[in-house]
Structures are given as structure tokens and as C-alpha cells.
Amino acid sequence: MSIYFDHNATTPMHPDVFEAMRPWLTERHGNASSLHRAGREARAAVDEARGLVADCVNAHPSQIIFTGGGTEADNMALKGVAALRRPGRMLISPIEHPAITDAAEALERDGWQIGRVAVDGQGRVDVADLERQLAGGDVALVSIMVANNETGVIQDMDSIAPVVRAAGAWLHTDAVQAVGKLGFDFAASGAHCASLSSHKIQGPKGVGALVVDKQMDMSPLVHGGGHEQGLRSGSYNVAGIVGFGAAAKRLMADRDAEIAHMRDLRDKLETGLDAMPGITRFSANAERLANTCQFAVAGYDGEGLLMLLDREDIAVSSGSACAAGTGEPSPVLLAMGVDPAVAQGAIRVSLGPQNTLDEIQQFLRVLGRLSDGGGMAMPGSISASVLG
Amino acid sequence: MSRDRGAGWLSRFLAPRHAIAECAIIQWHGLGEADTPGEDAHCRIQLACEHGGDDGRIVAAAFAAFGPPVVVACADWVCEQVEDRTIKDARSLNLRAIEQALALAAGERYAALLVMDALDMALARASSNLG
Amino acid sequence: MSATRDVRYLDHAATTPLAPGVFEAMQQALLETPANPASLHGPGRAAAEQVEMAADTLGTLVNARPRDLIWTSGATESINLALKGAAEFVGDAAHLVSVVTEHSATLDTLAWLERRGTRVTRLGVDSAGRLDLDALETVVADGATLVSVMHVNNETGVIQDIEAIGAICGRHGALLHVDAAQSLGRLPIDCARMNIALLSVSAHKIGGPKGIGALFVRPRTGIAAQVHGGGQQRGLRSGTLATHQIAGFGAAARRVAETRDSEHQRLAALRDRLWAHIETLDGVMRNGERAHLAAPFLNVSVADVHGEALLVGLTEGALALAVSSGAACSAAKGQSSYVLRAMGRTPREAGASIRFSLGSDTDTAAVDEAGARFVAEVRRLRALAGVA
Numbered sequence: 012m013s014i015y016f017d018h019n020a021t022t023p024m025h026p027d028v029f030e031a032m033r034p035w036l037t038e039r040h041g042n043a044s045s046l047h048r049a050g051r052e053a054r055a056a057v058d059e060a061r062g063l064v065a066d067c068v069n070a071h072p073s074q075i076i077f078t079g080g081g082t083e084a085d086n087m088a089l090k091g092v093a094a095l096r097r098p099g100r101m102l103i104s105p106i107e108h109p110a111i112t113d114a115a116e117a118l119e120r121d122g123w124q125i126g127r128v129a130v131d132g133q134g135r136v137d138v139a140d141l142e143r144q145l146a147g148g149d150v151a152l153v154s155i156m157v158a159n160n161e162t163g164v165i166q167d168m169d170s171i172a173p174v175v176r177a178a179g180a181w182l183h184t185d186a187v188q189a190v191g192k193l194g195f196d197f198a199a200s201g202a203h204c205a206s207l208s209s210h211k212i213q214g215p216k217g218v219g220a221l222v223v224d225k226q227m228d229m230s231p232l233v234h235g236g237g238h239e240q241g242l243r244s245g246s247y248n249v250a251g252i253v254g255f256g257a258a259a260k261r262l263m264a265d266r267d268a269e270i271a272h273m274r275d276l277r278d279k280l281e282t283g284l285d286a287m288p289g290i291t292r293f294s295a296n297a298e299r300l301a302n303t304c305q306f307a308v309a310g311y312d313g314e315g316l317l318m319l320l321d322r323e324d325i326a327v328s329s330g331s332a333c334a335a336g337t338g339e340p341s342p343v344l345l346a347m348g349v350d351p352a353v354a355q356g357a358i359r360v361s362l363g364p365q366n367t368l369d370e371i372q373q374f375l376r377v378l379g380r381l382s383d384g385g386g387m388a389m390p391g392s393i394s395a396s397v398l399g
Numbered sequence: 400m401s402r403d404r405g406a407g408w409l410s411r412f413l414a415p416r417h418a419i420a421e422c423a424i425i426q427w428h429g430l431g432e433a434d435t436p437g438e439d440a441h442c443r444i445q446l447a448c449e450h451g452g453d454d455g456r457i458v459a460a461a462f463a464a465f466g467p468p469v470v471v472a473c474a475d476w477v478c479e480q481v482e483d484r485t486i487k488d489a490r491s492l493n494l495r496a497i498e499q500a501l502a503l504a505a506g507e508r509y510a511a512l513l514v515m516d517a518l519d520m521a522l523a524r525a526s527s528n529l530g
Numbered sequence: 531m532s533a534t535r536d537v538r539y540l541d542h543a544a545t546t547p548l549a550p551g552v553f554e555a556m557q558q559a560l561l562e563t564p565a566n567p568a569s570l571h572g573p574g575r576a577a578a579e580q581v582e583m584a585a586d587t588l589g590t591l592v593n594a595r596p597r598d599l600i601w602t603s604g605a606t607e608s609i610n611l612a613l614k615g616a617a618e619f620v621g622d623a624a625h626l627v628s629v630v631t632e633h634s635a636t637l638d639t640l641a642w643l644e645r646r647g648t649r650v651t652r653l654g655v656d657s658a659g660r661l662d663l664d665a666l667e668t669v670v671a672d673g674a675t676l677v678s679v680m681h682v683n684n685e686t687g688v689i690q691d692i693e694a695i696g697a698i699c700g701r702h703g704a705l706l707h708v709d710a711a712q713s714l715g716r717l718p719i720d721c722a723r724m725n726i727a728l729l730s731v732s733a734h735k736i737g738g739p740k741g742i743g744a745l746f747v748r749p750r751t752g753i754a755a756q757v758h759g760g761g762q763q764r765g766l767r768s769g770t771l772a773t774h775q776i777a778g779f780g781a782a783a784r785r786v787a788e789t790r791d792s793e794h795q796r797l798a799a800l801r802d803r804l805w806a807h808i809e810t811l812d813g814v815m816r817n818g819e820r821a822h823l824a825a826p827f828l829n830v831s832v833a834d835v836h837g838e839a840l841l842v843g844l845t846e847g848a849l850a851l852a853v854s855s856g857a858a859c860s861a862a863k864g865q866s867s868y869v870l871r872a873m874g875r876t877p878r879e880a881g882a883s884i885r886f887s888l889g890s891d892t893d894t895a896a897v898d899e900a901g902a903r904f905v906a907e908v909r910r911l912r913a914l915a916g917v918a
Contacts, residue, residue, distance in 0.1 A: 108759065232757075465916075
């Protein structure tokens with residue numbers, strides 16, 4: 012049995028999505044900017060997909076700016092705002108995706124002051140601290156993700172948004188993980204802009220979007236031809252965008268059932284984990300995405316455990332795929348105050364709608380067997396104890 | 400450019416019925432011309448009439464046009480409208496009528512104005528030449 | 531090509547249909563290697579392997595090492611990365627040199643950099659669209675950080691002498707960036723021999739999918755990343771790699787390596803045949819000299835017709851031609867071609883110009899029909915205008 016438990020890293024493309032894309036990869040190949048018939052058809056397909064993505068997140072089609080992915084959308088939000096003014100302050104949570112943290116660090120090198128808002132031991136943003144930091148003034152933008160990709164923790168955007176708006180700052184939220192596993196209502200969120208990613212909702216990789224409130228002044232990151240209302244130039248990836256639209260449409264129909272299914276499996280997984288010795292679950296007491304469970308096994312290095320599981324044909328991740336292979340404990344867990352030695356052992360299970368109870372049971376069996384191996388120290392865990 | 404609209408007006412551009420080049424008439428009684436330099440557009444309307452005066456019947460109307468397709472479409476439509484009408488009736492044709500009949504977008508209205516200017520001149524000349 | 535709609539597609543410079551084998555390669559990647567290539571587990575490694583294979587193929591095509599290729603969302607993004615990356619890396623002393631006939635991806639990016647204080651020099655071209663190499667050398671000798679030139683112009687097909695330009699850059703210590711979006715697969719490109727430091731390419735101009743491109747970055751060429759977060763691709767361009775897109779690009783590159791030379795002969799002959807039809811008209815001018823035009827391109831300016839009327843007349847109605855007037859990317863702005871004006875055409879001539887770009891599905895019948903259709907439409911419009 013080959014088990015894929017890494018849906019937060021990416022999801023397999025849904026067959027309906029592929030079928031929607033097929034004509035745009037085969038006979039209908041026009042450039043959406045061309046004025047002839049083939050071009051206009053392609054343009055119409057892009058606009059239809061735009062409407063579907065907008066519907067999925069309760070935004071207006073004119074608020075959807077297509078990008079090359081969620082990472083690019085995150086970069087656009089921060090750098091697009093920064094480019095229009097002299098360096099000031101921005102606030103981010105310390106548990107953001109590397110796309111936000113690294114973009115913020117790049118801005119720091121340009122003279123921006125990036126403040127990190129405190130989070131509690133569960134990873135929830137401390138709204139009082141946010142207010143305090145905002146009170147310092149000159150905050151251009153706050154970026155706080157709706158739901159975290161590692162622990163799955165969900166932020167209280169209903170409390171966060173009013174506070175940011177009252178301070179006159181823009182609010183950006185990375186909704187990449189939330190759309191598929193929680194739902195995201197842009198209009199109701201209070202955010203001024205939000206990042207979306209197609210391949211997290213069974214759409215194609217290489218396409219994302221930044222949802223942008225018209226009030227926002229933003230500079231483009233990619234110049235050349237002025238596409239997407241001047242905010243994102245470049246020939247349209249027609250098939251990819253059509254795929255994104257199809258994925259959004261399909262999701263709206265199936266999401267509730269999928270969330271219920273994933274939650275059921277995830278809860279059973281956690282029941283099983285809680286019965287095993289030496290397991291620490293992260294953000295266990297906070298509201299989390301229905302599909303995500305990040306935990307550590309005492310005595311095991313996360314990447315080492317990942318490899319052991321991989322040998323058993325089970326795919327999980329340790330921390331974000333984006334930071335894989337760095338050998339460092341997850342900054343998200345460290346920000347939550349988790350002991351580095353414990354954080355070093357973290358692995359993440361992120362389920363998808365196709366996962367089954369059999370797979371959960373197989374996983375628990377394998378994990379039980381591995382961790383029963385007399386608490387065998389893995390090379391990584393030796394270094395963890397050296398760090399300890 | 401708004402070629403997504405009005406299949407009606409596009410087909411007038413592709414197959415106009417009142418182009419001067421296709422017209423066998425050699426005796427014209429009224430000729431009017433106008434330009435819209437900003438759009439690099441020019442229109443000429445030619446009228447052949449039974450006789451002069453307000454009740455003279457227009458037996459043939461034809462156009463020559465250089466410019467964006469909408470100009471050709473407006474000129475063709477206007478010629479079609481004034482054929483078989485008296486000079487007086489033809490004068491009552493107004494901008495709104497063209498705009499509505501051809502569903503012109505805001506950016507296309509100059510074409511209606513251009514053609515009306517050419518028509519007004521042609522009517523005035525036809526009336527005075529024969530009257 | 532849509533036979534059902536009675537259209538002849540002669541707009542390959544705008545975009546191309548997928549080449550044989552490309553769709554299958556993409557489908558296979560979607561079905562068999564759908565994981566995130568940055569993931570450490572088995573499925574992730576399988577996806578990474580697909581990416582490496584494509585890099586191998588593309589690298590061979592341009593004589594570059596696979597590991598020196600950065601995947602992007604398209605040539606527009608590659609160009610942005612090359613120019614902004616180089617300017618940012620060098621800082622205030624940066625001096626970028628380019629040509630007035632470049633694609634808007636280059637010109638808009640240079641304009642943005644200039645507004646932020648970067649020194650930019652734009653050289654003109656002669657009536658054949660060619661750069662004066664002595665003028666270039668004078669500017670470069672005076673101190674240039676980077677020279678950016680398109681190998682083949684997207685509107686006219688004019689070829690610049692990249693090898694000579696590379697030698698000039700080499701003599702004076704400047705970096706050479708080549709926008710090869712229109713030359714990949716049409717002309718030989720040798721990054722080593724041509725002294726190219728940065729090369730931007732796009733898949734959808736060579737029978738690959740839209741939404742994927744690449745930037746070759748020669749080792750020790752300093753550029754600052756523009757999209758941060760996650761550190762993929764040596765940190766030069768973060769974001770999840772779209773395996774299926776890259777596999778498609780690789781398949782297209784493989785095919786074009788096989789067909790490039792024979793297609794060059796075939797298309798040059800067809801293009802000459804098309805010109806022979808069109809030349810029967812009075813008052814038509816061909817833009818660019820045959821000796822320096824890439825084989826598939828024919829750009830003609832027509833006297834005594836209005837440009838918009840000509841384009842609509844050709845692209846609508848029975849036996850429509852998919853052609854373009856000016857670049858697809860700037861068509862929406864309704865500007866008459868700045869490229870043709872730089873070559874000395876009047877605004878009206880530049881506006882009344884049509885670009886034919888032939889390709890894989892163009893045959894003798896298509897060329898004869900297109901030629902006849904073009905001649906007939908020009909005559910029709912001239913008659914409508916009362917021109918003899």
C-alpha cells in the first residue's frame with residue numbers, strides 16, 4: 012500500500028480538472044491577449060475561470076490577479092506595498108510560510124522594520140500584542156495567515172482584522188491552506204489582500220492568485236505588457252488558469268463532505284497517537300485545519316523518521332516542503348516555544364479526501380512498530396540530543 | 400476595440416451593400432465629406448436624387464470610408480436608411496438612431512458623428528444643386 | 531488548429547499549439563509524479579527526477595549545464611528576474627543597456643528600474659531593425675553592467691548578432707542577457723560560445739505549455755532573487771516547481787532539437803512563397819531584410835488601408851487568418867507598433883502592419899490561401915476607401 016499523507020505540500024490533480032484543461036492544451040491554443048478568434052476564446056476562458064475562483068472565495072472577479080503560484084502572490088503582497096513608499100514597518104506572525112518570512116527579510120535588507128507578533132504555545136496570534144505593536148505607528152502592512160501549513164492552527168481573523176484596520180494598516184492573509192480545508196470568505200475576512208494557490212486544491216501547479224481589494228495601492232512585481240490590470244504581466248497560462256477555475260468550482264461542491272471525512276480520519280489518527288508513548292502533538296488544543304496533524308516522536312529526528320516512513324511507502328513531511336532538507340527545527344514550532352530538541356522530531360501528516368481509514372490504521376501500525384524498536388536512536392536524534 | 404459586440408455591425412463591415420466602388424451610378428447630385436483626424440478616419444457620402452427641394456427622393460446613396468471598421472458600418476447603415484426617402488426625411492436621421500441601431504459603445508460614437516457630418520453636407524448640396 | 535472554424539493559424543510568434551509528445555509527457559507527469567519535487571519522500575524524489583531530466587534536455591539545447599537553469603513562470607518573469615536581479619545585485623552603480631525595439635517585458639522593466647534610479651541607455655536601430663554594433667561598443671566601453679538584447683524580435687523576426695554582441699560584452703566586462711523567447715528552437719543558441727550570462731526562454735513559443743519558462747544563469751553571475759520563500763532553486767527563485775509544466779517544456783525542447791534545422795528550411799520557403807503572393811500588391815513594404823529575418827516571420831506594412839480595418843478584415847469572416855498587428859502583449863493598448871516606428875515607419879504605416887508567423891502546422895495550401903485572402907482584403911479596403 013502506497014500512502015500519501017502530504018496534502019499540505021501538494022495535492023494530486025482532480026480528474027475533472029484535467030478534463031477541463033485538456034482542450035486548452037490541445038486544439039484551443041490561442042494567446043489570451045491576441046485579438047483574433049483563437050485569442051478571444053482563450054481570453055473568455057480566463058475570465059470564466061476568474062469568476063469561478065472569485066466565487067470560491069467570495070470575492071469580485073476584478074479582485075482576482077492571477078500569478079504563477081502562492082509564493083509569488085505572497086511576495087507581491089509584501090513587496091508590492093513596500094515599493095510604493097519609503098521603508099517603514101510591517102508586522103508578520105512568526106509562524107508564516109517561508110514565502111512571507113523570506114520576503115519580509117528581503118525587505119528588512121532594504122530598510123524595513125519587520126515586527127513579529129507574539130503567538131502563544133498553540134501558535135495563535137496574541138491580538139493584544141498585535142495591538143501594542145500597531146500602536147507604535149507607521150505600519151504599512153500586517154500579514155497573518157488564516158491557517159498554518161505545519162500545525163494547521165487557525166487564526167482568529169475576526170479579532171485580528173478590525174484591529175489592523177483601526178490602525179490604518181493593510182491586512183494581507185495567506186489563505187493558501189485555508190481554501191481547501193476550511194473555506195475562505197474574502198469579503199467577510201476583513202483582509203485587504205489574500206494569497207491563493209491552485210495546487211493545494213487539486214488544481215495544477217504553477218498557478219495562484221492574489222485577491223486584492225481595489226482600495227489597495229500596489230506595485231507589480233512582474234512588468235511587461237500590463238496584464239491583470241497592470242499588476243501582473245506575462246502571457247496567460249490559459250490551461251493552468253482554466254484548471255484553477257475548475258478546481259475552485261469542484262471544491263465548492265465537495266468541500267464540506269471532504270472536510271468532514273478528513274476530520275474523521277484525522278481525529279482517529281490522533282486518538283491512535285495519543286495512545287502511544289512518547290508522542291507530542293503540536294497546537295493540539297487550538298482550532299486547526301481538519302486534515303493536519305503535526306507531532307513528534309521522542310527519540311526520533313523528524314527527517315530521519317520521515318525517511319523510515321518513506322521506506323515503508325508512507326509519504327509525510329517534516330515541516331514545510333519548502334524548507335525541506337535544511338536539518339533545522341521548524342521556526343514555526345520554535346516560535347510556539349517548543350523545546351528545540353522536541354521540535355527536531357516533528358513530522359506532519361496532512362490528509363486528503365482520498366485517504367482512507369485503512370491507511371490511517373496502517374500508518375499507526377508502522378509508527379508503532381518503528382517507535383517500538385527499543386526507542387532506536389537515529390543518527391539525527393543523536394545530533395538532537397547534542398543540541399538538547 | 401469592441402468586436403465582441405454587434406455581430407450586426409461587423410457583418411456590415413465585412414459585406415457592406417452601399418460602397419461606392421460597387422455602385423453603377425455615375426451621376427451624383429450631392430457629395431459630402433468629413434474627417435476625424437484623431438481616429439485617422441474619413442468618410443464620403445454620395446447621393447443621387449430624383450429632383451431637388453425637400454421632397455426630392457433619394458434614389459441612391461453610397462459611401463467611401465477610410466478608418467476603423469465601425470466607420471464603414473455606420474456609413475453603410477446610414478446609406479441604407481436614406482435610400483428611397485426624401486431629402487427632408489433624411490435630414491431627420493439623428494445620432495441617437497445610429498448609436499442605437501448599431502449598439503455603438505462610447506468609444507465608437509465618433510463614427511456616427513463623422514458619418515452624420517458627411518451626410519449633412521451631401522444633403523445640403525443635393526438640395527441646392529437640384530433645387 | 532480548429533478546422534471547424536475555417537481559420538488559418540499564422541500566429542506562432544504569439545503562441546504555438548503543443549508539439550507531439552508534449553501533452554502525453556504532461557499527462558504522465560500529472561498521473562505518475564504528482565508530488566511536490568521539493569519533498570524528501572519517494573513521490574517527491576520521483577517528481578524531482580522529472581525536473582532534472584527536463585533540465586538536461588533544455589540545457590543541451592542551449593549548451594548550458596542543467597544546474598544553471600532556473601525554472602520560472604515564463605519568459606516575462608525570466609526577463610524581470612535577469613534585469614531586476616542584476617540591477618539590485620550591483621546597486622547604485624548599475625548601468626543597463628538595451629534596444630528600443632525590445633519586448634515590453636524588457637522595456638517596462640527597464641522603465642521601472644529607471645524610475646527607481648537605475649541608469650538605463652536605450653540604443654536605436656536602423657531601418658532594417660538592426661543594432662549598430664559600433665554604437666553599442668562605444669556605450670559598453672564607457673561602462674555598462676549588463677546589455678540586454680532580444681535574439682529575434684517578436685514583431686518582425688529581425689535577428690541581432692548575438693555572438694558579436696557577446697564578444698563586445700566580453701571585451702568590456704559587461705554581462706550579456708539575451709531574450710531568446712523567439713529564437714529558442716528556431717536558431718542555434720550556444721550560451722558558452724556566445725558569452726551569454728543570462729538567457730530567458732519560454733515553453734509556449736516552442737510547442738510547450740503556457741506558464742513555464744526558464745532563465746539560464748551562468749555561474750558567478752550575480753543576481754538578486756525576486757521571488758523569495760522556501761529557497762528552492764538555490765534561493766534564486768522560490769516556489770513549488772510545476773513538474774507537469776517542466777516535463778512539457780522538456781518534451782518540447784527534445785522535439786525542437788530534432789526538427790529545428792529542417793523546419794528552418796521548410797518555413798523559410800513557405801514564408802518566401804507567402805511574400806511572393808503579397809508582393810503582387812502595390813504599396814506593401816516588408817519590414818526587415820530577408821537575410822536577417824528568422825525563417826517563420828513576415829511583417830508587412832500596407833499603404834492606403836487603415837490598420838484596424840485590415841486586422842479585423844483578416845481575422846473575421848470566412849477563411850479568417852489568425853495573424854497579429856503589433857505584439858499580442860501590447861495589442862490591448864491599441865498602440866501602433868513602436869518596433870516599426872523605430873525602424874522608420876510612419877505611425878499610419880506602423881498601424882497598418884500585419885505580422886505572419888508560420889509554424890509546425892503551416893503548409894503550402896495554408897500559405898496560398900492566406901496570401902490570396904490578404905491580397906483580396908487589401909484590395910477590398912482600398913476600394914471601400916475610394917482609393918484606386
